[in-house]
Structures are given as structure tokens and as C-alpha cells.
Amino acid sequence: MTARTMRTAAVAGAVSALLAGATACSAPSGGEGAGGGEDSLTVGVAQEPETLSPMLGYGKEGNSKIFDGLLTHDAEMNLKPALATKLPEVADNGKKYTFQLRDGVKFSDGTPFTAKDVVFTYETILDKKTNNPSKGELDALESVKAEGDDTVVFTLKYPYAPFAERTVLPIASEKAASGQDVNSGAYNTKPVGTGPYILTGWRKGEKLSFKANPHYWGGAPEVKKFTVAVIEDDDVRATRLRSGDLDGAILPPNLAKTFKDDSGKRTLEATTADYRAVTLPSGNKVTGDKAVRRALDLAVDREAMVKSILNGAGRPAYGPVSTDSEWFAKGTERKRDLDEAKKILDDAGWKPGSDGIREKDGERAEFTLWYFSGDKLRQDHALAYASDAKKAGIDVKVQAGSREVIQPRLDKDAMLAGNGFPADPDFDLYPALHSSQSGEGWNNMAQYDNKAVDEALDEGRRTRDEDERRTAYDTVQKELAKDPGYTFLTHIDHVYVINDGWQKLTTQVEPHDHGIGAGPWWNVEDWQRKK
16 A cells, blocks of 8 residues: 555536535634634544543554554654664563653653553453454553653563564543543543643534644644634535634545645645445345345445546445455456346345335335435445446335434444554454454444354454464455445545645545544644745
8 A cells, every 4th residue: 555645636616515605704814713813723524533531442543642652653654663762672472562751751740751651551451341343453462561751561462473563552641531430531623642642622413622742742733723624514614624724624525626726735645544334234034135235335436436526536345354465365346247236146145126126025125225414425325336236136225314313323224434553464354354243333334154264364353474464364355345234335535625835745545534533634743834
């Protein structure tokens, strides 16, 4: 997978009627940021975190702004030291990781950072009482011990090749977070960290406000005030960017191209591991039928979705692993074949009814597909998917809803899902496909259960031998092609439009989560104002 791309959008387009008719906010003057001042920045994102506590999963991919991990990533996605002074020493055949910690680091409340904070963070995550849906990601961890204030030793149950990647996880303050309910305590909304920014306010559903940490060990940021506006609706986000209410925002490609002729703005694209897929729950009589799943996998026109929905900013998806990843199993690409899709359904006893929709044993080939309200990309994917499915004789009823409405229905209804982590194939494949992950938060939403896949996933995460890992993950992807529990549609390049007033803007290979820690502002603490 390429580390990053950055190019100017080249396709002109008319401003939508909504943008043209929207009531604009007053644009800031004098080159000041939308937050008020040359040293401020306000950006628009689609989602906000459910919590700001690392113990509950916040910031696990790194770049959390409030916190630091032992390690972090550079622009090329290589691991580098953060709270640790160097990369870990690995011993005992990959089962022992020793980190030396940076001296003189303090939390934002002035408390010294020590090895005890690292132990506290990891042990709290693994505690049975902690409601962290991602704790399975630390399944390999047997113990974490402090040796004095400046050394931490992790002991693993088995060699887990990507363990160092798990140590970008933010470190919480034991003093600030202990003595309260980890699942509902004040630390979840009023965190204390060692990062470049300090949270100054969080108005749920509206915005998160940060100020620069003047005592940050990495140097005081030049962007002194950083505001993240939470705007679920893509069109509204574009409107607020155009009006000057925002300095930057993530936008769907077709909206981003409307800013092409704005000389004061830049468009940046980030290669990602972010995919869109339709969950096909096994508990539904229609989507649980293997023949239906196989037919849908062949009926969908992925190339058309990349062209029309993504404006070319993406790739067809055949599983969680992107086609441009070194871990992608060549030969698992599936061409659209509507005739073969119909034959599979015919052979399985799904016969067309009078209206063209198939039936079998009195069961009509129909199901509901949900997407998040205001998410134009998911909506467009869902509608295109429904159109393709209907050509095969399957009726997909598209519905919009909130997370609270959708999640309880996932055992029977499909969802236009998104996910993706670039660091290691285990991070995508295991939570999406391993049967043990069914019902764990947003993991394995299809309730996918394939013994060969489970065995290969277990093997892939329990060896450090790269050839053995590659064989295991090839097996997973080949099995998924034969027995698709999801219909994977596209991998999406994230597109950002931002005021052209800063230097050192880059993008990384990004995960699905493109909120506070991703986008051009992944390293906002290093930005400098153009002279």
C-alpha cells in the first residue's frame, strides 16, 4: 500500500442547489482561522468519538491529540518512538517486549508520567469489568510490568507479530483515571493526557475544543486553538466550509470537486484501508443463504461505484484487505457476472416471482439495508447496491437511521458498513471475520462463521514468520471469495479540502476512523503558518 497521495482535484462541477441556496455564515477576515485568530484551526468531521478514554478504545490507532502512545507512526506509517525513547527490545522468541520510557514527561495536570501509568492503562483495558469492545486486540498479552519508573516489560502468551503496532495505544493517567467507574466515570469526557493538546470543552453532537499544551514534551504547537466540528451531514459540512465557518473538512469526492476553482483552498487525498461493505447477517433467512451471498457478490458492479460514487478516488474491494496492500491475495478479485449470479440463484431454488423478485419455499428474496443518516457516501453505495441486487431478482429496501436505531437490528438486517486499519492484516480480518467476534460491538456484524477462516486467522496472529502469515491470510481471502459473509464494495480514498494557509500538511495511509486523529491534521501540532 502506498504511504500517501496528495493531489489537486481536477474535475470541475457545478455547485449543488443546496450549496447555492444555503444561508452562509460570516466568513472570517484577515486570514484568520474560523475559530478566531491566525493561530486557530476549525475542521469539520462526520463522526465524534463515543468516549475520550483510551481504556474504552479511544485513539487506539494513534494520533489522538490528547494522548501519546509508547510508539507512533510517521508520515510513511513507520513506527517511531513517542513516550518510549526507542523501538522495543524483543526477546524470548517474540514473547517479551521491553520499552525504555522518555524522561521528564508530564501529564497536562502536571503529574509525572511513569511506567505505572502504562501498566494501569493496559491492565484496565483487559479487566473483565471494562466495556472495551476492542480488548480482543490484546488477546496475546499475558502481563505488563513496571521495572522502576522508566521501563515497561510486556510478556505475551504467544508470539504475536504486530504487537508493537498495538503500542500506539494512548496512555492514560493513573492518578486522574483511577478511583472511578471506568465505563462511566468523569475521565471519559474530561481526560488527562501527555499529548500536544488539552481538551477544553466537548459539546456532544456539536464540537470538541482543544488548546495547545504549552509544556508538551515534543514542543509547543504553533496552532494554539484546535476545534473539531461534528457535522454528520456531508452537504452541511460542505456548506459550512464554503461559508468560511470551517477551515477544512472531509468531503465525499463529488462535493470536494466543487471547490476546484477556489484559489484559497487545497484538496488533498489520502490512500486508506477504509472499506465499504454490506453485512449479510446469517440469522436472516435470505442473507444467511450462501447462494444469495454468492449471487450478490457477483451481481454488484464495483467498478461503476468507484467511477460514479467515488469520482475515481478509490478501488474496488473484495475483502477487508485493499488490493494495493502487500497482503492482498492475488486472484481473489471478482468480476461482475450477472448471468452467473442468476444461475446460482436458480440452482439453489430461488425462482423469479411475477414481479421479478425471487422466492424460495414461500420466502421472498428481500431484506433491509441500513445506512447512517446524513452519510452521502454510504447512501450512494446502498442505493447502487440495491439497484444491482434487483437485476438479479433480490429486493433490497434501503433505510437511513442513527447508530442507536441500527445496531440492535444487525442480527437480522443488513448495514452499509465501513471499517479498515492499515497497520496489519490481523487488525481488519480478525474482528470482521472470526466467529468469536460476533456480537462484540461493531465486530463481525454478519455473524460470519467459517471454520477454515477461524483456523487461518488464529494461525496468522500466532506466528512471527512472514511466509506463514502470508499463507494464512491468503487462505482467509480465498475462503471469503467462496463463502462471502459480506458484499465488499469499495476502498475509499479520503478527500479533504482545507484553507491554503499552512505548511507541513501531509496525509498518512488512513484507517476507517477519519475524525480527530486522521486527515491533514494528523500532525497539526507540527504545522506552521505560511509566511
